[in-house]
Amino acid sequence: MKFCPDCAHPLILDIPQGDHLPRHVCRACGTIHYQNPRIIAGCIPVWEDKILICRRAIEPRHGYWTLPAGFMENGEAVEGGAAREAQEEALADVTIGSLITVVNVIKSHQVHMLFRARLNNLNFGVGAESLEVKLIHPSEIPWNDIAFESIRFTLERYIEDQAQGIERLHFHTI
Secondary structure (H helix, E strand, O other), X not given: OOEOOOOOOEEXXXXXXXXOOOEEEEOOOOOEEOOOOEEEEEEEEEEOOEEEEEEXXXXXXXXXXXXXXXXXXXXXXXXXXXXXXXXXXXXXXXXXXXXXXXXXXXXXXXXXXXXXXXXXXXXXXXXXXXXXXXXXXXXXXXXXXXXXXXXXXXXXXXXXHHHHOOOOOEXXXX
């Protein structure tokens, strides 16, 4: 960040009084611009014993497989963001269930929150950010072509929990 979004003056990197980290500060209007992690909301849409996955039509990781997930929007709850992403990426109507993973992606300044979800029907399809969408059995997961470590972690925990007949919350840091 180089210029103040409020007044367009140049910003400096400084540690504001009472703070302990460098922040972008505008000396002209006095605004401190905090940069905080962004939340990625997503879900594992399930129909019977199958999982709905999407092949990415966008970068990063174009052509790789993922679960429907993306950046939350202001004004929405995490569960709502996860359901919206399922609709946008897979045209899927889902009911959001329990939270399965919280993954801290330190280098990207992100927190990924993924939920278990139930597909409400089989009326899904290819959304604008997907090349392909399909229901697969966990034994068919294309492990070598999974787009992100957070998605791999989530799928692994989902399979483990299913085998044990439990729903746990898992944390991971990348």
